[in-house]
Amino acid sequence: MSAAAGGGWEGRRFEVTVGPVAHGGHCVARHEGRVVFVRHTLPGERVVVEVTEDRHAGFCRADAVEVLEAAPQRVERPCPYSGPGKCGGCDWQHVSHAGQLELKAAVVREQLSRLAGLEVPVTVEALPGGPLRWRSRARFALDRAGDPGLRRHRSHDVVALDDCPITVEPAAQAVLGRRWLDAGAVDVAVDSAGVVTTATLDRRGRPQDVLVLRPGADVPEEPAGRAQRSAGGRDWEVEGTGFWQVxxxxxxxxxxxxxxxxxxxxxxxxxxxxxxxxxxxxxxxxxxxxxxxxxxxxxxxxxxxxxxxxxxxxxxxxxxxxxxxxxxxxxxxxxxxxxxxxxxxxxxxxxxxxxxxxxxxxxxxxxxxxxxxxxxxxxxxxxxxxxxxxxxxxxxxxxxxxxxxxxxxxxxxxx
Ligand SMILES: C[S@@+](CC[C@H](N)C(=O)[O-])C[C@H]1O[C@@H](n2cnc3c(N)ncnc32)[C@H](O)[C@@H]1O
Structure with missing residues (x-):
């Protein structure tokens, strides 16, 4: 849709009282009769927003850039790369873990109500291990210089990262903080034996080199077999960076x-x-x-x-x-x-x-x-x-x- 379809609000700042959470990592607010999808906020907050995208007649997108009245679930972001205009990898860094579970339950309830006509009680269960260092499989983009990172929200720009606090340390260390030349992205996965597999992709997303780093080894080598995973009391083989729960x-x-x-x-x-x-x-x-x-x-x-x-x-x-x-x-x-x-x-x-x-x-x-x-x-x-x-x-x-x-x-x- 052309920019003309929006209200020309891009860059505009105004105050809103934030309404309910919506699917996609944002909350819903209203301003001058229009819907505003606001990131980096929580239901009930009073915030100053800056409009980041205005391409549709019915709604625009905005970031909360100043919090005037904070919700009780708001916390300091543990990740320095997260926040308005920064890395787009996470949505709820500014929310307590208990608060995140409530937001997700509300989204599942709302989707079932709106799209299936069902009123269903929903509880989202936390998995063991806390909200950081859980991502055992990831794709990092590379910027023009070959520095790895993640993309800004709804943008092709790569935010270079030295660390990603939701990614397990061996995976983050294998990819981030070093330069990857002649590639467009790097996939990384850590299996249950601690073997780290990295796989580069060219700028069109086609697979290039695959290497594994075994625990205790200094030098990566060509993979000699599949990655090992365990679940449900059995051991499983998976292609190095192929699909497995993250x-x-x-x-x-x-x-x-x-x-x-x-x-x-x-x-x-x-x-x-x-x-x-x-x-x-x-x-x-x-x-x-x-x-x-x-x-x-x-x-x-x-x-x-x-x-x-x-x-x-x-x-x-x-x-x-x-x-x-x-x-x-x-x-x-x-x-x-x-x-x-x-x-x-x-x-x-x-x-x-x-x-x-x-x-x-x-x-x-x-x-x-x-x-x-x-x-x-x-x-x-x-x-x-x-x-x-x-x-x-x-x-x-x-x-x-x-x-x-x-x-x-x-x-x-x-x-
Ligand atoms: C969400 S993953 C689930 C994999 C598996 N159930 C697990 O938990 O490890 C979805 C799988 O569906 C496969 N897939 C995608 N589209 C498919 C299709 N049209 N027919 C069959 N498999 C498909 C993908 O290759 C992928 O392995």
Whole structure:
């Protein structure tokens, strides 16, 4: 949309009383009849804002640049790089951890109410370890000089960082405070054995060099195998910087929630959609026993290869490489027969209406939906409701402290 669609307020400063939190790491205020999405503030605060973006007729975006009346949950930011106009990696550095859990619960409640028409009590559970030094996998951008950092909020500018206090120390030390030449970004991940994998990407995002640094070693080397992770009482292999829950305690928490909601019985058939390295399928396979069946579906070839290795000791589990789009899923379900339980853990955009309708059409006794975006979850819960499924239970976890992200696990059952 062109700048002309906005009100020409960019750079303008004014006072507002801040209203409720909204999805995306900001709160809602109003000024001269317009909605203002304000970052770096909290509900109930009186602040001076500076408008940072004004491109839409209905709303503009602003940063709180001066706090006139602070909310009780406001704290000093632990990260020196965070604040108005600075690093855009975190949203809630200025909020106590307990306050962050309340904000995230309010966002999940609001999304379910607005997009699915449901009034649901929501509690967001903290994971062990506190709100700092939890990020075990990250992508850092590189500025033109090759200095690593993160982007300013809604900008391509890179804020160079010497440290990132939410990232685990070995990962931050491996990437930050040094110059990376001839690359556009660096991925880094630390596995449960403390091995640090770095993978550079070129300016178009294509993979370049992958190196691992073993604990106690001074010199990185070429990777000789996959990274090791543990969760749900099992060890898992994952591609070095490939998908795995970012918070070291998240995989365990999610496996516990998924297993509790799925409550699989011997002999049952389970479909694990968007299976990654087979985390949920592998955790549920022992429960269905040798007479049951677990089918993991995943599009990424490297993740499928890791899942094959991870599930090799579970003959009732198999890995199918393919896209979970509605036509492919319909064919799979015809081949498979009726699944008793479907677990799905789609990317941020959610599974979508078509996939949700096809899953509901297969009439599983339970659908366990793992969601990293409450808006996508709420839209898909509405699609399941239209197809005869109701939300029976919900757990939510703070897998991404200091940021606006929240992970939910929902149980849907026939209405
Ligand atoms: C949020 S991750 C979940 C992985 C796994 N459940 C876990 O917890 O480790 C989503 C996964 O879905 C895969 N994926 C994305 N789009 C897909 C699609 N259309 N069909 C199948 N898999 C897809 C991605 O490669 C990724 O591994």
């Amino acid at each position: 918070h070291p305690a998240a995989a365990d928490a999610l496996v516990e929630a998924v297993s509790g909601f799925a409550a699989v019985q011997p002999g049952e058939t389970v479909l694990d959609l968007y299976a990654g390295a087979g985390l949920f399928g592998g955790a549920l396979a022992p429960g269905v026993g040798p007479g049951g069946r677990v089918v993991c579906v995943e599009s990424d070839a490297a993740a499928c290869a890791a899942a094959d290795a991870n599930l090799a000791d579970l003959p009732q589990a198999e890995v199918w490489q393919g896209d979970v789009d509605a036509p492919g899923l319909t064919e799979l379900l015809v081949d498979l027969g009726r699944p008793d339980v479907v677990v799905l853990d789609p990317p941020r955009a959610g599974a979508g209406k078509d996939v949700s309708r096809v899953i509901a059409g297969a009439a599983p006794r339970a659908v366990v939906y793992v969601a990293c975006d409450p808006a996508s979850l709420a839209r898909d819960v509405a699609a399941f409701a239209a197809a005869g499924y109701r939300l029976a239970d919900l757990r939510a976890y703070d897998c991404f402290p200091m940021t606006a992200h929240v992970e939910c696990v929902a149980l849907l059952v026939p209405a």
